Amino acid sequence: MPLSRRSFLAGAVAAPALAAAAGALGGCAGTVVQPGDLSRLRVMAPASPGGGWDTTARVLQRVIQSSGLARNVQVFNVEGAGGTIGLGQLSRETDDALLMMMGLVMVGAVDTNDSATRLTDVTPIARLIGETELIVAPPDAPYTDIQGFVEAWAADPAGTPIAGGSAGGTDQILAGLLAQAAGIDPAQVNYIAYSGGGESLAALLGGQVAAGISGTADYGEQVRTGDLVGLAVSTAERSQQVPDVPTLVESGFDVEVDNWRGLMARPGMSAGAREDLIALVQDTHDTEEWAQALEDNGWDDLLLTGDEYGEFLAEEEQRVLAILREIGLVQ
Template identity: 85%
Template structure:
């Protein structure tokens, strides 16, 4: 066991005088005590952030990195309600799951709290986006769909997740690559992959964009047709579906997810959280989770992750401006 991990488990042998404090949610009994950890999911249960958080919760506990991890949900506004709550916290044993969706939501929801107001801990994973059409669709590949889309953007509705999120960003980038005015794209946002899937199965939309976890099983079974995946390499979940680049369009998008912590924490407190997440990442249990979920290992921590976030904010803001979502 590493020295850092021993410090996380120190709370298990804390003095009796501190026991009452330990029973209070969110209270850190002593500096460096991460034996009791909370993890906020700023979205509804069952989605990608929630799945990733609960997988990490299980890994942390199974691998012995921390004794107890509580996951809770704070829904709304693309995660910015949870982001605002995190900015008011004073608990060093609290992590918040987030991802690319939140980068766009900060601007589209005109959030008073920015990502720069909280503390970056680690980027965890990347997930492939999948472009699909209903099984009855006349389009068998992305080029054929894009040709029809370019002829009538308004009459070709595309389903996806929340406005300004990864799915709409991908739709906007693909439109640009195809010479379609992104402002003309008829993008219909749904609160989750289940709702957009229902719209596709009901032939209410021409196409859909979501993570491979949402649509992959239907593509494999033939209920939907997979046109393209968004990452540089094909997805192991749908290996027969080509990439967007293979299909002739220079677009790559990875739907990444990561962790943030409260603002104003000490360097030691931040380093303790980073070390905890590093220990979880390095475990056999996490390697198995990556394989089982088809996730890409995009792990980076601390300042490196902070620099990445700043670059993503600039990139996403430019895209959202070009597709007319923000001025």
């Protein structure tokens, strides 16, 4: 009786494959594996350790290994330029057993960093998860809902500073989309980029900004304790982490943003090699361990694979480029 795809991916490692795995432990590129040989796997997190991409990559690593889908999974970091340094490295790889974590931030970073490598230069494998963006205000703000904030914002965009993450990232994209929906010129948005959620939180608590945008993991606890006021969440459904905070849509603004994360692979790989990577991701997604990881991290299940994921990426590139042009970050 033939082996199932999952059994095939997890087992039957011949001596040549063991030799390839030994070489892969050093993180070197250039090892070409045959389709189906995913006894070992490398996952690039194109950012510093501890961030969202790195965290998601390491959760993926743990689930793949604990469920027996691959015997060895190595995560490594390539920092810089919103992930585009790693994207460029991926475009030069020849290893079929390599995945790169990425997400909405990279879609914008390709244009804001004028990257020579585009997302169309590598191979889409799967969209994995999404995180809810949370819009908050300081506890002493004169508004307690998103409608009140938008009224104050529209009256004085320049005098209503908004804290968020890196320039051109998901937080600023959301600010621009909300401005459009509210009839505010996105180019007039006073967006202040901070290097992390901790810095923007300090600015909010210190009354230095009028509002803040970040993931629910950054601001959710402060909203639950009353140290910050939750104005709205960006996804179609309310977040379980802050269930009392309404969505932008139910508040009257036609804006939805998922801070999604996905996986890409090297260019020029065979159809069989791509299908085996997609099957590995699908099998990982179907485990109880992955379902638990989604719950533990407050992630939304947004699995989308193969060509459908590629079509989604093309649409996201157009949407993000349009708002970045409106904001004035790209020409």
